[in-house]
Amino acid sequence: MSLYEQYPLSVYNSLTKKKEKFVPITPGRVGMYVCGPTVYSDVHLGNVRTFTTFDGFFRYFRYMGYKVRYVRNITDVGHLVGDADEGEDKIAKKARLDALEPMEVVQKYTNGFHDVMKIFNALSPSIEPTATGHIVEQIEAIKTIIDNGYAYEKAGSVYFNVRKYNEDFKYGELSGRNVDDMLSNTRALAGQDQKNDPLDFALWKKAESGHLMHWPSPWSEGFPGWHLECSAMSTKYLGQTFDIHGGGMDLKFPHHEAEIAQNKGCNHEGGARYWVHGNMLTVNGRKMAKSEGNGFTPEELITGNHKLLERGYSPMTVRFFMLQSHYASTLDFSNAALQAAEKGNKKLMASLALIEKLAAPGTGAVNAEKSAELKTSIEDALRNLSDDFNTAKALASLFEVGTKINTWYQNPAELAVIDPEVFAFAIQHFKGIISEVLGLVPEDADSTDSSLLDGTLNVLIELRNQAKFSKNYALSDKIRDDLKNIGVQLKDEKGGATSYTID
RNA sequence: GAACAUGUAGCCAAAUUGGUAAGGCAGAAGUCUGCAAAACUUCUAACUGCGGGUUCGAAUCCCGCCAUGUUCUCCA
Numbered sequence: 001m002s003l004y005e006q007y008p009l010s011v012y013n014s015l016t017k018k019k020e021k022f023v024p025i026t027p028g029r030v031g032m033y034v035c036g037p038t039v040y041s042d043v044h045l046g047n048v049r050t051f052t053t054f055d056g057f058f059r060y061f062r063y064m065g066y067k068v069r070y071v072r073n074i075t076d077v078g079h080l081v082g083d084a085d086e087g088e089d090k091i092a093k094k095a096r097l098d099a100l101e102p103m104e105v106v107q108k109y110t111n112g113f114h115d116v117m118k119i120f121n122a123l124s125p126s127i128e129p130t131a132t133g134h135i136v137e138q139i140e141a142i143k144t145i146i147d148n149g150y151a152y153e154k155a156g157s158v159y160f161n162v163r164k165y166n167e168d169f170k171y172g173e174l175s176g177r178n179v180d181d182m183l184s185n186t187r188a189l190a191g192q193d194q195k196n197d198p199l200d201f202a203l204w205k206k207a208e209s210g211h212l213m214h215w216p217s218p219w220s221e222g223f224p225g226w227h228l229e230c231s232a233m234s235t236k237y238l239g240q241t242f243d244i245h246g247g248g249m250d251l252k253f254p255h256h257e258a259e260i261a262q263n264k265g266c267n268h269e270g271g272a273r274y275w276v277h278g279n280m281l282t283v284n285g286r287k288m289a290k291s292e293g294n295g296f297t298p299e300e301l302i303t304g305n306h307k308l309l310e311r312g313y314s315p316m317t318v319r320f321f322m323l324q325s326h327y328a329s330t331l332d333f334s335n336a337a338l339q340a341a342e343k344g345n346k347k348l349m350a351s352l353a354l355i356e357k358l359a360a361p362g363t364g365a366v367n368a369e370k371s372a373e374l375k376t377s378i379e380d381a382l383r384n385l386s387d388d389f390n391t392a393k394a395l396a397s398l399f400e401v402g403t404k405i406n407t408w409y410q411n412p413a414e415l416a417v418i419d420p421e422v423f424a425f426a427i428q429h430f431k432g433i434i435s436e437v438l439g440l441v442p443e444d445a446d447s448t449d450s451s452l453l454d455g456t457l458n459v460l461i462e463l464r465n466q467a468k469f470s471k472n473y474a475l476s477d478k479i480r481d482d483l484k485n486i487g488v489q490l491k492d493e494k495g496g497a498t499s500y501t502i503d
Numbered sequence: 504g505a506a507c508a509u510g511u512a513g514c515c516a517a518a519u520u521g522g523u524a525a526g527g528c529a530g531a532a533g534u535c536u537g538c539a540a541a542a543c544u545u546c547u548a549a550c551u552g553c554g555g556g557u558u559c560g561a562a563u564c565c566c567g568c569c570a571u572g573u574u575c576u577c578c579a
Contacts, residue, residue: 019519175507175575177506177507177575249507249572252574253573279573280573285572325515326517330571332515337514337528338515340515341527341528392516392525393517393525395526396525399526400526406543407543410535411543477538477539484540489541490539491541494535494536
């Protein structure tokens, strides 16, 4: 029996606004599409949070025994600056400003995006399709939508007819907007705009002269509308109807609403059955934005090189910090909160490392009650993950297990009464959840010179022990204090051995 | 102006198919230690933004207000 059958997943579905049992279309398999970044500038921390969230979903599904196809796109065309209809393509604009080929811009920031994802230990998706690589599919989708009567051409551009669509389907079902009101409140435009209706959105835009990115189509030399790529690529790789669609809360309207309309405009049904939205990031209670001057980059967060940061925080500290809140809640960055997360993460990882040093369980008479308690803790962690991916709650259970591990290390008699089978089960999932689901890994100092460093430290530890033995505490404390000042913490263990940790 | 969220101890944050409030950090005491560090044990701390209502019972549902966030619209 697989883990997902033992601990079935419930997920909050933005479409129905309810927490629902997750039942995949094909038993044992999950198809998940997540809106990826637009690669025209460096990734920001909000991206990191969203993709960390869905990395967690991906990892969770795999751990629970599902086969997963995780598709996360790269938007490398068609995302307009400013007004949805009149702005310039973000990537084309950046390319023009820097006198680069658009694809140079795309490559540069795609690489940067991958680097950052790697630093935060996010796995690569199964497929990472690009919009420019799927122009053909997008053109085909537009043709179908026109044939179905939900789009019209105007001067080489094609627009989605929201009013017509809303007669047959319901536009606004995801974002909860009353589109009937929005439609009846808007009058026909006075000719400046090509669109018949302000709510209509572009499926294909004719390229102005000088526009850098354009492709031939039945309607004009131009480029696809921003929303279309996700419909085309999710359908191509996951099918007309698929399991999960994820993205940031800010994409709900109009992007995801348009996606649903395009899918149904094409296939009369379809799109994702479960919509999952991650929430936003704030800094000291304010939204992270350029205008607020509080938008530090992932690099600045790690190095601490920003006026709002007292110091740097490691990628795993940040990851732990994000996991300590629920993905659907806003998360507030502050120095105090990050420092708390740093300590918490360290504590958990220390317990994890201690497992190797534990004595054998169950060498004495097994205490059924204590064994059951252990089992409950680890099962709670699994249940909590299955409860709408509640990593915060799961971590609480993991801390309970961590405390037990620490106790067993100090007092092996406590471990002697634990049922070995329960112990093995608990340890397996304690390790598994932390490293495989949550993606938290130990952050050692560079391992390049580790043997040299280890040897050097052992010499110092030996010298200090000699000083201690001769009760020269002034010297022994000086060695310890000086090492602490450069980031090495010595710990005198119970048996007389001395260990060290490096910050 | 509107839609949708959110508002829980000093800080972060979980619990939202209603049944008297997880966890992490910080704080206090104790155990261990030559002293520390770490760990362990115990303790401290929340009338769940404000005001009403429904209910035997509400953080959880309803109404009003305030604040914050996301998005949209209008105006410039």
